[in-house]
Amino acid sequence: MQRLQNNKTYDYLVVGAGLFGSVIARRALDAGYSVKVIDRRNHIGGNLYCEDIDGVAVHSYGPHIFHTSDKQVWEWVNSVVEFVPFINSPLANFNGKIYNLPFNMNTFCQLWGVTTPEQAKAKIESQREGITDPKNLEEQAISLVGRDIFETLIKGYTEKQWGRECKELSADIIRRLPLRFTYDNNYFNDTYQGIPQGGYNTFIERLLEGADVELECDFFAHRETLENSARKIVYTGEIDRYFDYCFGRLEYRTLRFESERLESENYQGVAVMNFTDRTTPFTRIVEHRHFDKSCKAKHTIITREYPQEWNDKCEPYYPIANARNNTIAEQYRKLASAQQNVIFGGRLAQYRYYDMHHIVKLALQIEL
Ligand code: UDP
Helix, strand or coil, X not given: CCCCCCCCCEXXXXXXXXXXXXXXXHHHHHCCCCEEEECCCCCCCHHHCEEEECCEEEECCCCXXXXXXXHHHHHHHHHHXXXXXXXCCCEEEXXXXXXXXXXXXXXXXXXXXXXXXXXXXHHHHCCCCCCCCCCCHHHHHHHHHHHHHHHHHHHHHHHHHHCCCHHHCCCHHHHCCCECCCCXXXXXXXXXXXXXXXXXXXXXXXXXXXXXXXXXXCHHXXXXXXXXXXXXXXXXXXXXXXXXXXXXXXXEEEEEEEEEEECCCCCCCXXXXXXXXXXXXXXXXXXXXXXXXXXXXXXXXXXXXXXXXXXXXXXXXXXXXXXXXXXXXXXXXXXXXXXXXXXXCCHHHXXXXXXXXXXXXXXXXXXX
16 A cells, blocks of 8 residues: 655545545555545436435436446445345336337237247348448437337437437447347346345445545536645546536437425336327436335335536536547547546546446546
8 A cells, every 4th residue: 555645635635525536535544544535516326326215215316327247346245235036127118109118029920910029030130221330329229120110119219318319329229129029028138137135325425435425516616726635636527517518519418307295106117218209398207116116105206307508507418429539538548647646537537428337347447
């Protein structure tokens, strides 16, 4: 362990109390380092934060289900707090008709009436439009699942989600979605899947136990003082802002959440319902109590998600993967990797559409 330099108050200053920053904080604390964590919001946890509304844990910034096939990652998170098994099986609602997700035999049967994998494969094959080298999300989707699924379950949702035509988006975005020829509605292909016992707040609280935490603290408002306060900085904010937008501004997508309390114990019968048509203005309705089978509340909380164009006054949730942004982000990432004593990590500081397990994996690999 390196010793603290005389003029520094902390070994580590972690900018952003989200998942990446909190995992690094835990590792640094366990190694005996002193750690300060700041966050511009008034709570820890970043987008994992949940609000308890009379016994219903509301995922305030969208639903989070932890999934991974990496045993080391799974064991590490479970050593912090036990994860309760939860299988995510969202549904798609297209103009009032329900389809299973991810794309599987149930979906193919609902769409085309086919009942065997052979029939489903033949149907998809006939709709692939001869695309062999997909250049964008639309081509990627059609080459993977054919025209019908693209039009019914992908096009509307994706264009609402990203505010751009499918032709203008990177093929990578859709590669996350599984396609399988079994009757299996498990959204994720991973070996392990769950939600922390006691919720994500407990998980993050344990990660940050022992750190000095300061909330409502904007790094950029006190940059010089903060940078001088620690031997190493862990930066998890927007990468373009860190470098004063020297290569131009990256685009982000934001979300507006509209929550409603209903005096019912079951509004939609599932945790996540995607609305894949273009006319419904929101992308999905999340009914939070379904994430927690032990929930005893007599009411339910639902949240409608409205993706929106991002500006400086709202939260940047998603990096937007298109050719322009990918090129600019690569320039920033190069600059970041040359920075001494600054670790860049997380969705915003890497400008990558990471899942939680990617973030944990990366944070566990960082050399302290
Ligand atoms: N997607 C879609 N239809 C759906 C669900 C997802 O077309 O019903 C596409 C969409 O482009 C989305 C991407 O798949 O941006 C990734 O979806 P995922 O559910 O992984 O997104 P997240 O939970 O990260 O918002």
